Amino acid sequence: MSELSQLSPQPLWNIFAKICSIPHPSYHEEALAQHVLSWAKEKGLHTERDQVGNILIRKPATPGMENRKPVALQAHLDMVAQKNNDTVHDFTRDPIQPWIDGEWVKARGTTLGADNGIGMASALAVLCDDSVQHGPLEVLLTMTEEAGMEGAFGLKPHWLEADILINTDSEEEGEIYMGCAGGVDAITTLPLTREALPAGFQTCKLTIKGLKGGHSGAEIHLGLGNANKLLARFLKEQAALALRLVDFNGGTLRNAIPREAFAIVAVAADKFDTLKAQLARYQAVLENELAAKEKNLTLSLEAVETQLQPLTAKSGNTLVNLLNATPNGVIRNSDVMKGVVETSLNLGIVTTHESKAEIICLIRSLIDSGKDALAGALQSLGELAGAQVEVKGSYPGWQPDDKSPVMKLVRETYSTLFGKTPNIQVIHAGLECGLFKKPYPNMDMVSIGPTITGPHSPDEQVNIESVGQYWTLLTALLKAIPAK
Template identity: 50%
Template sequence: MSKEITNLEPKALWENFYQLTQIPRPSKKEARIQEFIENFGKSLGLETIKDETGNIIIRKPATPGMENRKGVVLQGHLDMVPQKNNDTKHDFENDPIDAYVDGDWVTAKGTTLGADNGIGVAAAMTVLADKNMQHGPVEALFTCDEETGMTGAFGLKNDVLKGDILLNMDSEDEGELYVGCAGGVDANIEFEFDQVVVPSGVKAFDLVISGLKGGHSGMDIILGLGNANKLLVRFLKYAVTELDVRLAGINAGGLRNAIPREGTANIVVPEENVDALKKAVAKYEEVYKAELSSREPNLSFVAKEADMPKSLIDEAVQDGLIDSVNACPNGVIRMSDDMPGLVETSTNLASIKSENGTIAIQCLLRSSVDTAKDYLADRIDSVFSLAGATVVFTGGYPGWKPNMASPILKQMQQIYNDKFGKIPEIKAIHAGLECGLLGAVYPKWDMISFGPTIRSPHSPDEKVHIESVNKFWEFLVETLKNVEEK
């Protein structure tokens, strides 16, 4: 395990990030990272609180002469998305992340890096430990379980924090200030099926789609990437109709907030149709590559011989599953009228998994317009209810409405311009930043989200740009130094 990233600048921040990579912290498995952060605060002699939900709050007094400045809450989330390549051996609950320098970037070997939101957490840790920088009263809020439900933000009490300004450090383009975000809701869909006998005279295959890029289901949804679930079921529609294929099981996609990169459907096909199946798979691979040539150059779709399954999914449910997944909205639904280039509403058909007589499907719906999000939910409910599935919506959270008159926005624009010679762009993000929930708990907060440049979060290609981390840090230091008086 190399420590080469600890030689990067700013050294203290990268050292803290390295420490985070050594502590497993997948969502909902955060006990060790919570203990680490709690002990970190106490080791500095700072007031440290762990709330009932699992959030950690650490308070650092103002430096001398800065006591009359507005209080700042530095916020990031402790968990990371656990995604890896199929050929990578990694246990996210026990193994450290193997981070390394790759040219101008830091990335990880075959897994997500955890720069989302590890760099933000490391920056807050660095502020807490630094004895020389100037700042008013600072509180660091480390939330838990952001990636799979924003549990920490949902559970935050309205009487814990004292600050006036929230600096969320979970954005992923340096030189941009985010002032709004989308809300979201999870669609949880289930089919119940009978396990029926496998007929004689058939051969078993695994249909495997892989090599897709995947990525963040909010920020990357605009890229037009392939969705493994949609592509796999698209072929099943043809194969069931034309080749008498029967479905035994399916395991496609993964986390609800990651665009699915790969999937497998276990099928049987009459022996006389085996050659036709192989030819059809090759043809569809060509079609997919042609349609997604500039987006998914590494796409692969193959049929691999498999062991004979013990049973099949009954035909009525099989057909209902295929038809409803084919019809399910996916990707960008509508672009914003107010902010050019911003996705307003989208959905990610994230996972399809069959086991023990149940097929579970998950979608994540996002929109900056609550009524549009509700309508999209109605559409998905209609599609799957017509096919005989049950649909339950959970984990809904609000968006964050931009405040273009924000004092901290104007101040940070000026600071960035003075330091780097240009005015940062003002943007909203098509992702579920915790600002929406936190602003609902603390409605008087003045809020901004910013961060370094991160690419392909939520996928094994995740990487963070080294120089952007340095600029992000310098910008944070200068912002804290110049926060206005109360």
Template identity: 55%
Template sequence: MSEIQTLKPSLLWKWFDQICAIPHPSYHEEQIAQFIVDWAKQKQFFVERDEVGNVLIRKPATAGMENRQSIAIQAHLDMVPQANEGTQHDFTKDPIQPYIDGEWVKAKGTTLGADNGIGLASCLAVLDSDDLAHPDIEVLLTMTEETGMVGAIGLRPNWLTSNIMINTDTEENGEIYIGCAGGEDAKLRLPVLYENNPFDTALHFQLKGLNGGHSGCDIHTTRANAIKLLARILTELKAEVAFQIADIRGGSVRNAIPREAAVTLVFDAKNQEKITACLAEMEQVLKTELALAEPNLTFIYNDVSRPENIFDQASSHKVIQFLNLLPNGVIRNSDVVKNVVETSLSAGILKIEGNEVITNILLRSLVENGKAEVRGKLTSLAELTGATAIFSGSYPGWEPDRFSKITPLTKQIYDEILGYETTIQVIHAGLECGLIKKVYPTMDLVSIGPTIRNAHSPDEKVHVPAVEIYWELLTKILAQAPSK
């Protein structure tokens, strides 16, 4: 039991504390899924899993609510595993350590998993509660949302009986989401040639301290992408002094803006002073340029043992040019939805596999032809550089439903709770709603949630007062479910 169990609403925070105690990064949700199934069986609820592992739990209506329409509440089981450098944390074994910091809950050195752990906790709290008025309830908990929406893609048809669903994966108090971007994964494989190292000096350079963040919700900000920033630095350095690359890496998950990147350079000892002077100069330039966006930007460079094998000169130059030309960030803003990004991409991971440099990229767009445009850009880059572009995991966006009945009800209740006009939005991030609509075309969907900042990074935090408002909204929607 941690201190967060002292917060209100107590039942929701009790469940979130329990969720934090059970490791559940993407692809490792089985332990938490089985825990929930076992608990539901003890409560004598209907509980079942489908072919991909999604969990469905049903709870009968409370007295007097039997003639209201059934409502499904949906959350995903996994979280993004990100830790600060120097934090020793095995996400497959170690619990998240939440703590209270003023009006926020954070985690010690890691992502908190409030995305979507607060939504998951609210689903379980509704099932666990003995004093909430609600119609027949279905709780759908999906697998591996953060790395490809595996659960939503494989969702069993004709399983859910509800025609109304509340998705709990929104991250802004006072906003109601009725649409989202679709997405697609891209992997660019750039072949490199190795040679024996003829140089006598090696230097390891690290770019650290960037804010990172969600590659959809934060892509419109001025936050820097560590992979792209490293490419810029190497491009400028290459113009001043000769060197070759022995190793290059950046980022760790495809759907987060990379916070760190690193490269090992080899060169003649006579050029060491010039290289370190150039890096020091670029550090000052970038710290001035990014003073507001990235106040904690840090350069770290130190001598390392001389590696035996390195990229040859042509491959070193090709890698730098490839990364410098790689498109990243906002491609187009929406003409239809004000202040919303229409199409973007984010380079999330840079690594070496054998004789190839691999870049993992996540494309997002509100429109399908937006994804096609970005695919074309990446394909052209691949053809120019001799890389291979592989596209996979495409999922549709969620188009707003102008005939929705749950949206106006949600807005009416939300406006009453807050005392001001809430906003109806479309989000440039991947929610499972579009995929759920593909399997259940008549489902009336809305997405709500409390304020979460810096999701997908170790700076993730959730606003405690917003959680209380979210809980009030969710429970009042259930209590005012439409009649059959």
């Protein structure tokens, strides 16, 4: 039995432990989906799936509450797969290993999947806990949210019967989210040209690792290091060494701030020691610049052999210049929502192949024009570099509604329970609510959740006390939903 079984509330923590035991990274969540369906059917609950794999479970109202407005609790089935470099873990086969560290639940060397596993566990716990009072209830679990919100994109009208949707994907107890950023992917493809290794050159591998990484929306304002940008910057500064770039790879997910990046370069043998000294100098520079944020940053250089030929000087310089010039981080803060990022970009993944490099960026913005303008800037950069830029996978933001009845109800319920006023927020991250508004334009929506830090990174952790507070709020809210 998991050590989480000692935590309260139950059965939420037991259900979360079970979720952790079933691998469910994006595109590999079917085993978890089948478990949930079997679990719900064993409890005599009505279950359905739609054409994209989303799960809908219905539970009748508590006796005497049949006239309440129907509510849908919503979570996503998949999790982000990130691990430390020294952790051996296959996310498609191996279970997550949660453990208790004081006031927090963490995972051993990997993402925990509290995003959105805790939300999913809370929805399922409501279904199986008959002490929770509620009106007509639906639980909607969507597919592949972290890799493009595919389940939300595929949601059809008239399937849900709820008037109110409570999204469980927020990550700060005491905050109520009533809006979120939209996003779009920008994929730059740059042709590469290679030639034979010049005489007198040797190949070596540059590595930057130990960065925190994290959520490319909710944590983009924290000033964390982006491994792709930092490594490109170093390469740009070494023009005097006439390095020949052979390979560049960094980041693994477009929606996670890159924690590691690697480059293979060819350097004149008599300049290897100079390169090593320059790397040590650069580490000192970064330690000074990022002292408050990145305490485990390391850079290393080692001689390696490779079958790849180096890029031509022109081709390598073009790639380095493109990476160095690509904007990253907070682009603009909102004038309307003070303290909220309006538009941002995460240079998430760089991969090089024999004849091309691919750069994947995720653009987020609270306003469509900000998203479009930044995509246009990347397209202009691509044209200057001789690259093709494809913009795809656009999803809308969730426009705040300050007249939302459910938002007012959550605020009043929270204040009554905890004696303080919650913060009403717009989050600079993608929540599925924006997509739900298209098939269900009249549905009243709100997003709540416990405190989760370090999502999308192996530092992900969920605060135990906040889960209890979130559960108290959720169950009280369901009881307080008004009549139709």
